[in-house]
Amino acid sequence: MPLHLYNTLTRRKELFEPLRPPYVGMYVCGPTVYGDPHLGHARAAVVFDVLYRYLTYLGYKVRYVRNITDVGHLEGDADEGEDKILKKARLEKLEPIEVAQYYTARYHQAMDALHVKRPSIEPTATAHIPQQIAMIERILQNGFAYVVNGSVYLDLEAYRKAYPYGVLSGRQVEELLAGSRELEGQQEKRHPYDFALWKRAEPTHLMQWDSPWGRGFPGWHIECSAMSIHYLGVPFDIHGGGMDLVFPHHEAEITQAHACFGTEAQHQARFWVHNNLVTIGGQKMSKSLGNFITIEEVFTGRHALLSRGYPPMALRLLILQAHYRSPLDFSDEALQAAHKAYLRLLQIGELLGRIQPGGISEWDVASWEASVFAALDDDLNTAQALAQLFSLHDEAVRLYKREVTLRGEDLERLRRTWKVVVEDILGLLPLKAVEKSRWDAVMSLIITLRRKARAEKNYALADFIRDELAKAGIRLLDFPHETLWELEA
Numbered sequence: 001m002p003l004h005l006y007n008t009l010t011r012r013k014e015l016f017e018p019l020r021p022p023y024v025g026m027y028v029c030g031p032t033v034y035g036d037p038h039l040g041h042a043r044a045a046v047v048f049d050v051l052y053r054y055l056t057y058l059g060y061k062v063r064y065v066r067n068i069t070d071v072g073h074l075e076g077d078a079d080e081g082e083d084k085i086l087k088k089a090r091l092e093k094l095e096p097i098e099v100a101q102y103y104t105a106r107y108h109q110a111m112d113a114l115h116v117k118r119p120s121i122e123p124t125a126t127a128h129i130p131q132q133i134a135m136i137e138r139i140l141q142n143g144f145a146y147v148v149n150g151s152v153y154l155d156l157e158a159y160r161k162a163y164p165y166g167v168l169s170g171r172q173v174e175e176l177l178a179g180s181r182e183l184e185g186q187q188e189k190r191h192p193y194d195f196a197l198w199k200r201a202e203p204t205h206l207m208q209w210d211s212p213w214g215r216g217f218p219g220w221h222i223e224c225s226a227m228s229i230h231y232l233g234v235p236f237d238i239h240g241g242g243m244d245l246v247f248p249h250h251e252a253e254i255t256q257a258h259a260c261f262g263t264e265a266q267h268q269a270r271f272w273v274h275n276n277l278v279t280i281g282g283q284k285m286s287k288s289l290g291n292f293i294t295i296e297e298v299f300t301g302r303h304a305l306l307s308r309g310y311p312p313m314a315l316r317l318l319i320l321q322a323h324y325r326s327p328l329d330f331s332d333e334a335l336q337a338a339h340k341a342y343l344r345l346l347q348i349g350e351l352l353g354r355i356q357p358g359g360i361s362e363w364d365v366a367s368w369e370a371s372v373f374a375a376l377d378d379d380l381n382t383a384q385a386l387a388q389l390f391s392l393h394d395e396a397v398r399l400y401k402r403e404v405t406l407r408g409e410d411l412e413r414l415r416r417t418w419k420v421v422v423e424d425i426l427g428l429l430p431l432k433a434v435e436k437s438r439w440d441a442v443m444s445l446i447i448t449l450r451r452k453a454r455a456e457k458n459y460a461l462a463d464f465i466r467d468e469l470a471k472a473g474i475r476l477l478d479f480p481h482e483t484l485w486e487l488e489a
């Protein structure tokens with residue numbers, strides 16, 4: 001079964017076919033860089049990283065664009081309130097560009113640790129002001145926007161006469177009013193639910209540019225339309241982001257694309273793909289609830305909800321153990337379990353490396369392989385693909401014990417597929433060589449001491465070692481000529 005993806009626009013799973021094969025254009029909304037990246041950033045980045053990796057594995061030439069929002073994202077995600085980056089700059093007495101560059105670097109650091117590949121293009125909003133102005137001018141020419149006091153607003157009444165509104169979210173324009181406050185901008189609008197494409201800047205505003213309408217700065221929504229279309233054309237293949245962006249951000253992008261390019265824009269992207277959010281103990285993550293966890297806090301363990309620090313791959317695996325459209329509830333226990341699962345995955349890989357080939361194949365590698373790819377093809381179900389990987393454990397033990405055998409070529413195929421899926425597609429790195437060699441050295445010493453005890457018929461000591469290891473969650477597998485170890489599942 002070829003790749004199917006759930007399309008938020010049509011509300012069903014659809015066969016993925018690129019508009020211009022073998023090329024695939026994918027745009028994903030990146031971070032607004034005014035604070036340390038948190039678990040929500042980690043989930044979106046890892047999910048779309050795996051999609052990027054899988055499309056590449058399938059042979060497509062993917063241009064992956066993920067932006068950096070460094071201007072125009074106002075508090076409350078609407079047209080009022082302070083720019084998030086300017087507020088941070090004011091509070092910390094920094095230049096806005098210092099804030100943006102510092103948190104961009106922090107974001108990169110965290111993503112590199114999580115083994116998230118850098119996108120092909122990472123455009124910043126401030127470096128694409130001319131593209132945004134050009135798009136706004138065209139929307140004005142088409143009669144879907146108006147200028148008031150140096151600000152430009154999208155005219156939703158005019159738009160609704162030409163195009164249906166709410167195609168992505170199913171929401172009504174009236175809902176745009178929720179959460180927006182009565183500030184000075186509201187009186188300028190013809191209708192309270194019109195949204196800003198360009199905002200006039202007061203002389204003291206730190207980030208402003210020349211435009212046909214005077215000095216100002218772009219709205220958050222126009223940035224993503226302008227940058228995605230600039231690099232990928234319109235329509236392009238995949239637009240992604242977190243579910244919280246469906247409304248109003250992505251609905252606004254589709255509106256702008258039609259207002260600018262007409263029906264040819266075809267909803268700006270063929271597939272709209274959204275990942276579900278991260279909850280903490282069933283609650284929405286928020287600074288006010290004190291359950292806001294940054295990626296670095298997961299690595300260091302410096303957070304009241306964490307018992308210790310965890311390696312980046314434990315977090316990556318935890319994210320991939322949930323299907324991307326399901327909620328992901330984060331907890332210390334879940335992370336602990338994911339850490340163990342990660343180590344177990346490495347051990348299965350290692351066991352596969354030790355199997356000796358036999359004369360005949362008594363186990364069907366091809367059908368196991370098919371089950372892994374069927375899971376990935378079914379709307380990128382990494383949870384199911386991982387379950388298939390873990391299911392290999394018992395088979396690997398039987399193959400190792402030679403209870404069943406595989407011919408050399410089948411064994412090679414099994415090892416190759418394992419490596420491709422675990423490392424290339426799911427992006428799970430092997431343990432650092434140093435860490436692994438330490439583990440191996442310690443465990444081999446303990447195993448040697450226990451074998452020595454047994455050879456000397458000191459069974460009490462041998463059993464004591466085995467039981468103490470079991471208490472620590474380490475199980476010994478005794479074979480006639482050697483003993484292997486593994487972590488309890």
Ligand SMILES: [Zn+2]
Pocket residue numbers: 028029030224249
């Ligand atoms: Zn965006």
